[in-house]
Amino acid sequence: IQANLEDDLVKEALRTGVDLRQYSKQVETELQRIEQASIKDYIKESQNIALLHNQITACDSILERMEGMLSGFQSDLSSISSEIQTLQQQSVSMNVRLKNRQAVRSHLSQLVDELVVPGAMISTILDSPVTEQEFLEQLHELNNKINFAKELSFRETLACSDIQDIVDRLKVKAVSKIREFILQKIYSFRKPMTNYQIPQNTLLKYRFFYQFLLANERTVAKEIRDEYVDTMSKIYLSYFKSYSGRLLKVQYEEVADKDDLMGVEDTAKKDILYRLFFSKPSLKSRNTIFTLGQRGSILSPAELEGPILVPHTAQRGDSRVRTHRGDSSTTQMGFV
Numbered sequence: 001i002q003a004n005l006e007d008d009l010v011k012e013a014l015r016t017g018v019d020l021r022q023y024s025k026q027v028e029t030e031l032q033r034i035e036q037a038s039i040k041d042y043i044k045e046s047q048n049i050a051l052l053h054n055q056i057t058a059c060d061s062i063l064e065r066m067e068g069m070l071s072g073f074q075s076d077l078s079s080i081s082s083e084i085q086t087l088q089q090q091s092v093s094m095n096v097r098l099k100n101r102q103a104v105r106s107h108l109s110q111l112v113d114e115l116v117v118p119g120a121m122i123s124t125i126l127d128s129p130v131t132e133q134e135f136l137e138q139l140h141e142l143n144n145k146i147n148f149a150k151e152l153s154f155r156e157t158l159a160c161s162d163i164q165d166i167v168d169r170l171k172v173k174a175v176s177k178i179r180e181f182i183l184q185k186i187y188s189f190r191k192p193m194t195n196y197q198i199p200q201n202t203l204l205k206y207r208f209f210y211q212f213l214l215a216n217e218r219t220v221a222k223e224i225r226d227e228y229v230d231t232m233s234k235i236y237l238s239y240f241k242s243y244s245g246r247l248l249k250v251q252y253e254e255v256a257d258k259d260d261l262m263g264v265e266d267t268a269k270k271d272i273l274y275r276l277f278f279s280k281p282s283l284k285s286r287n288t289i290f291t292l293g294q295r296g297s298i299l300s301p302a303e304l305e306g307p308i309l310v311p312h313t314a315q316r317g318d319s320r321v322r323t324h325r326g327d328s329s330t331t332q333m334g335f336v
Helices: 008-016 020-044 046-115 119-127 133-154 160-190 197-205 207-216 218-250 272-277 295-299 317-335
Strands: none
Touching (some): 020 046, 046 160, 119 160, 133 160, 133 207, 160 197, 160 207, 197 207
8 A cells, every 4th residue: 555655646646636436447447448449459460460470480490490500500610620630630640751751762762773673674685785885884784783682682671582583684694695705805816917906905995894794703704814814825925935036036146255266266165164164055156256247338438428326225135025025014904
């Protein structure tokens, strides 16, 4: 009651002296009228209200679907975030593996190149003549592969077994062809009237052949060396024997010394002890020792009026032979 008395309308009615019962009925009547009017308005706007209800219901369903979509997006974003993190980790791992592969790439490439025996090498070693430049180039490559295979065998590398058989067969074929070629050149020295320096120069151009044999087949290398030494020994023996014989022919057979006197009997030959310890081997004939020979031509007008001769120091025959032998020996330095 106290709360109703404090209402502004009630205070106004009490102040003006209005009958409260009558005022209450009036208010109730007004309320009923407003209620009826309100009901009529609701009935009048019922279609709009139903349409609004349907629209609100549709909006509610749309919002519900959007909520579901957003929830799905949120879960998808969480999954994508984890996938991005996984991809980032994989990218870091792939980057590390890429760097490691690049680091070993050069070593593996060199290893593969050394392990592979190309078909060009096989066909050249088997079919090409040894005098061709291509054969020499492929022989260098084969020598490198043989050394590389030896190095891998020391390390007990399994990949070495794949090429060992092919490399060994190529080495045997190359050794056989080189041996035949060099021996033919050495045998050509033995032909009469042959200038052996020409085939020697040919052999010098292919000096790697002997280096290949010395590194891979020492038995064949020793055979070739012995054959060369034996052949050149016989050539030099024959040459210097002939050369020495020609030098002896141009020497004076009869030369006077300090013990030779005109008209004196050679008593030293009768003394056995003197001949045994002091005498030189006697010459076959000493009748021409004191003959003038061609020495008288020096006093002829042609010699006296001729140009001045430049004196030279005479060489002894054996010194000339030694010098020539030394020069000939130094020419063999290229084969040592």
